[in-house]
Amino acid sequence: MNVYAIKAIYRFEMARTFRTIVQSIAAPVLSTSLYFVVFGSAIGSRMGEVGGVDYGSFIIPGLVMLSLLGESISNASFGIYLPKWSGTIYELLSAPVGVAEVVIGYVGAAATKSILLGLLILATARVFVPYEIVHPVWLVTFLILTSVTFSMFGFIIGLWADSFQKLQTIPLMVVTPLTFLGGAFYSIDMLPPFWQTVTLFNPVVYLISGMRWAFYGTAEVNVVISIGATAGFMVLCLIAITYVFRTGYKLKS
Amino acid sequence: MESSIVSVRGVSKTYAGGLQALKRVDLEIKRGEIFALLGPNGAGKTTLIGVICGLITASSGTVIADGHDVVADFRAARMKIGLVPQELSTDAFETVAATVTFSRGLFGKRKDAAHVEKVLRALTLWDKRDAKIMTLSGGMKRRVLIAKALSHEPTILFLDEPTAGVDVELRHDMWNIVRDLRASGVTIILTTHYIQEAEEMADRIGVINKGELIVVEDKEVLMRRLGKRRLTLKLVKKLDAIPAALDGRSLELAPSGHELSYTFDGASEDTGIGALLAELGKAGVEINDLHTDESSLEDIFVGLVKGEQA
Numbered sequence: 001m002n003v004y005a006i007k008a009i010y011r012f013e014m015a016r017t018f019r020t021i022v023q024s025i026a027a028p029v030l031s032t033s034l035y036f037v038v039f040g041s042a043i044g045s046r047m048g049e050v051g052g053v054d055y056g057s058f059i060i061p062g063l064v065m066l067s068l069l070g071e072s073i074s075n076a077s078f079g080i081y082l083p084k085w086s087g088t089i090y091e092l093l094s095a096p097v098g099v100a101e102v103v104i105g106y107v108g109a110a111a112t113k114s115i116l117l118g119l120l121i122l123a124t125a126r127v128f129v130p131y132e133i134v135h136p137v138w139l140v141t142f143l144i145l146t147s148v149t150f151s152m153f154g155f156i157i158g159l160w161a162d163s164f165q166k167l168q169t170i171p172l173m174v175v176t177p178l179t180f181l182g183g184a185f186y187s188i189d190m191l192p193p194f195w196q197t198v199t200l201f202n203p204v205v206y207l208i209s210g211m212r213w214a215f216y217g218t219a220e221v222n223v224v225i226s227i228g229a230t231a232g233f234m235v236l237c238l239i240a241i242t243y244v245f246r247t248g249y250k251l252k253s
Numbered sequence: 254m255e256s257s258i259v260s261v262r263g264v265s266k267t268y269a270g271g272l273q274a275l276k277r278v279d280l281e282i283k284r285g286e287i288f289a290l291l292g293p294n295g296a297g298k299t300t301l302i303g304v305i306c307g308l309i310t311a312s313s314g315t316v317i318a319d320g321h322d323v324v325a326d327f328r329a330a331r332m333k334i335g336l337v338p339q340e341l342s343t344d345a346f347e348t349v350a351a352t353v354t355f356s357r358g359l360f361g362k363r364k365d366a367a368h369v370e371k372v373l374r375a376l377t378l379w380d381k382r383d384a385k386i387m388t389l390s391g392g393m394k395r396r397v398l399i400a401k402a403l404s405h406e407p408t409i410l411f412l413d414e415p416t417a418g419v420d421v422e423l424r425h426d427m428w429n430i431v432r433d434l435r436a437s438g439v440t441i442i443l444t445t446h447y448i449q450e451a452e453e454m455a456d457r458i459g460v461i462n463k464g465e466l467i468v469v470e471d472k473e474v475l476m477r478r479l480g481k482r483r484l485t486l487k488l489v490k491k492l493d494a495i496p497a498a499l500d501g502r503s504l505e506l507a508p509s510g511h512e513l514s515y516t517f518d519g520a521s522e523d524t525g526i527g528a529l530l531a532e533l534g535k536a537g538v539e540i541n542d543l544h545t546d547e548s549s550l551e552d553i554f555v556g557l558v559k560g561e562q563a
Contacts, residue, residue, distance in 0.1 A: 002328065008358025019346065087342030091401070094306040094336050095359045096328040253268055253309055 005097045009105025010112075013079050017113050024075075025117060028067050032121045035063050036128040039185060044129075050187050053216050056129035061211035062184025063125070065146065068118050069179055069204070072147050073171050076110035076154030081167055084158070084251075093252060099245040103152070103238070110151035111144070118143050131215065138223075139214035145230050146207055152237035159244050159251065178204045188220050203229060257281040257317075258409055258440045259305065264314030266300055266464075274300040276464040277314070282409075282442055287435050289455035289472075290444045297464040298444040299339060302411050306336045319408055332361050335402030339413040339444075341394045345387035349378055352386060353400045360405035372400050376430065392423040399430065403439075410434060412443040416450060428453055448547065482519035482545055484526060487512060489539035496536040502529060513538075519547070 017024045040056035047055040083089040092102065125131065133139050161167040182204030188196050199205055200221075210226030213219035219226070244251065259282035266275040274297045282288050292298050303309035305316050307327060316323040321330035344352050353369050373379045376396040381389065386397055395415065402410060412431070416424040431454055435441055445451055451458050452472065459469040468475065491510040502525070503516045517524045533540065 002361045004358045004361050004363060008355050011358075012355050015351070016346075083344075086344070087338075087340050088344055090308060090336070090338050090342060091356065091359065093308050094331060094334070096331040096361050097359065098328070248310055 002095075002097050002101050005095060005101045006105045006108075009102070010109045013106060013109030014112065016079070017075075017109075024113065025120065028071055028117055029120055029124055032063055032067055033124055033128070035059070035066075036125060040128050051189075051216070051218050053218075054129070057131045057216075058187075058212075059185055060122075060125050060129065060131055061215050062179075062182070062208045064118050064121050064143075065182075065204070065208045065211050066179050066184055067121050068114050068143065068146050069150050069175055069207075070171065071117050072110060072114040072150035073154035073157060073175060075113050076107055076151040077158035077161065077167055077171075079106050079110055080155055080158035081161055081164075084162075085164075089251070099242050102245065103155070103241055107148060107151045107155055110154060111147040114147035114151065115143050118147070133215055134217040135214045139211070141227075142207075142211050142214055142230075145227070145234070146211075149230055149234040149237060152234060152241060156237060156240050156244070159241070162250070175204075178202050179208075183208050183220065203233065206230065256284050258284040258319055259442070260315075260317040261301070261305065262315050262317075264301070264304055264316060265312045266297075266304060266309060267312045274464050275304070275311075278461075278464075278466050280459060280466060280469065282440060283457070285435070285438060285440055286456040287431065287441045287443070287454050289451035289458045290442065290461060291446065291448065291451050291458055292444070292461040293446055296461045298461055299413055300464075301461070302336070302413055302442070302444065306334055306411060307331060328361070332405065333408045335405070335407035335410045337395075337398045337402045337410070337412045337415060339417060341391060341398065343386045343394055343397060345385070347386055348383050349373065349386060349389075349397055349400070350382040352397065353404045356401040357404035360407075362405045368406065369404065372403050375433065376400050392419060392426075395419065395423075395427070396430075403434075407439065409440050409442070412441065414444055414446075416445070416447065424450075481516055482524075482547055484515040484517065484529075484543060484545045485512060486515070486533075486540050487542040489541050492538065496538065498536050499529075499532055502532075504529075 036056070036059075039059055044055040044059070049055065050058040083092060157167065157170050161169075181199065182202050183199070188199050188205065191199060206221055206226040206229040209219045209221045210223050210230070213223045213226070243249065259280070261278055261280040264275055264278045265273070267273045278297075278301060280301075290298050290301065300309055304311045305318065305323060307323060311324075318330040319333040321327075321333070323330040344355075347355070350369060350373065353372065354364065354366075357365065357369065370379065373382055376399055378393070378396055378400055381393065386394060389397065399412075399415075415431070416427050419427065428450075431441055431443065443450075443454065455472050457470065458472050458475045460467045460475075470478070488511050492506060492513070493510060495504050495506050495513070505514045505516075506512070507514070515526070515529055517526065530540075
């Protein structure tokens with residue numbers, strides 16, 4: 001294992017974040033604050049409790065997940081797409097590094113940023129609505145598991161994409177709809193029975209449900225299934241990345 | 254016996270589209286030499302470098318770099334190799350020092366500010382160490398790429414077209430840098446399509462065309478073989494045919510009839526120019542102007558492929 005390479009990649013990626021601190025941190029915090037103002041304060045004050053929790057507090061886990069998924073994917077996909085686009089990928093491909101160093105370096109940095117952002121959003125939320133965390137350790141576990149998994153997914157998108165448009169396609173066309181329909185702003189109990197069944201095929205439901213359980217101790221789906229589904233997706237992503245680096249698909253000719 | 258630092262054995266590469274870029278290439282690079290790989294665009298130079306450095310997967314064959322198989326033992330092999338690519342691909346927003354430090358780490362070496370300073374000073378980049386790469390000129394960016402490739406103290410350095418698109422002054426600077434590197438014990442493999450560059454720099458020259466290594470020779474030997482020159486004479490009056498008295502000379506009359514060209518061996522003591530001019534005078538052929546040039550690499554390739562000298 002080339003530990004120096006992991007450190008170099010990780011530092012390089014973190015430096016990129018701090019260089020673009022406004023886009024990396026301030027923008028997502030601002031957009032989440034707007035959600036709290038509109039859904040939490042303006043609309044939430046006219047709504048009753050959902051699952052025994054005030055609506056403003058109810059949406060926190062979903063909003064954290066929304067940011068976490070979006071940021072993990074965009075951080076990691078951009079991190080690996082940029083050297084492909086600029087041509088500096090030659091250096092990574094000719095370096096004494098295997099898939100382990102590359103994944104730990106790039107995905108580790110992307111996940112770190114997402115986790116920091118998740119914590120920042122939690123702090124921002126505190127300004128707008130009161131909340132308590134029933135299972136703080138599980139909350140951190142979900143933050144880490146989700147950030148790492150979706151950073152890997154973003155990494156795959158970055159490897160696959162060969163244009164900036166493609167880089168945006170999956171997050172916009174797949175991840176955003178799944179997150180909005182994953183119960184970020186409502187409980188799936190509120191849906192008609194048919195749509196409740198359909199919703200269970202949405203993987204994001206399990207993530208948001210698990211996160212909500214960590215906050216309030218109640219969940220729409222069993223938390224074990226939530227963790228299992230996320231971990232399963234992480235393994236799938238890891239297999240895909242290993243395949244890409246072993247075969248050189250989209251990287252080498 | 255001189256030991257090889259790079260051994261390329263039976264390497265072939267066929268791209269997915271069916272293009273066969275390398276055809277069973279065998280090549281031994283000697284430790285400490287400057288080896289120039291010459292060839293026209295699309296000959297397979299960059300593909301061969303790509304295979305050795307790990308950017309391209311060979312269809313068959315093996316490559317050993319400083320004792321390590323570049324596939325089976327890629328970590329050890331790649332730690333010995335530095336690559337300066339043809340394209341000026343840089344992290345535009347990074348500073349010079351940061352990008353060189355990054356490269357050192359990526360290639361498995363502990364941070365060493367003193368070594369980075371040494372490399373930057375040697376390439377006259379030290380004053381620019383805190384400058385963002387995007388603010389540098391093309392020549393400076395090329396130096397940054399060299400600094401990156403040298404950051405991990407490689408024993409083998411690949412320079413892919415180091416002087417493509419570089420002005421004359423910078424080209425001479427680049428040649429000096431390469432000589433200094435060789436003096437420090439680094440083996441250098443450079444590709445070029447400038448024959449003059451190979452002549453200036455290399456100890457040995459390999460000529461590649463259409464994926465095949467046609468010739469690998471010591472420079473002196475090869476330059477004698479390839480170093481044909483051509484004298485072009487502009488004629489006052491149009492000639493319909495080469496005068497019979499000049500039969501047997503390697504003369505060629507341009508279709509316009511106003512130009513006569515004479516091919517001769519530039520390395521030879523007797524080029525035959527004096528005798529030719531005298532004979533032309535006797536034959537009543539008047540000359541307006543004249544110039545000489547080297548046979549182009551294209552001509553040389555045509556000659557090599559046809560099995561004759563250009």
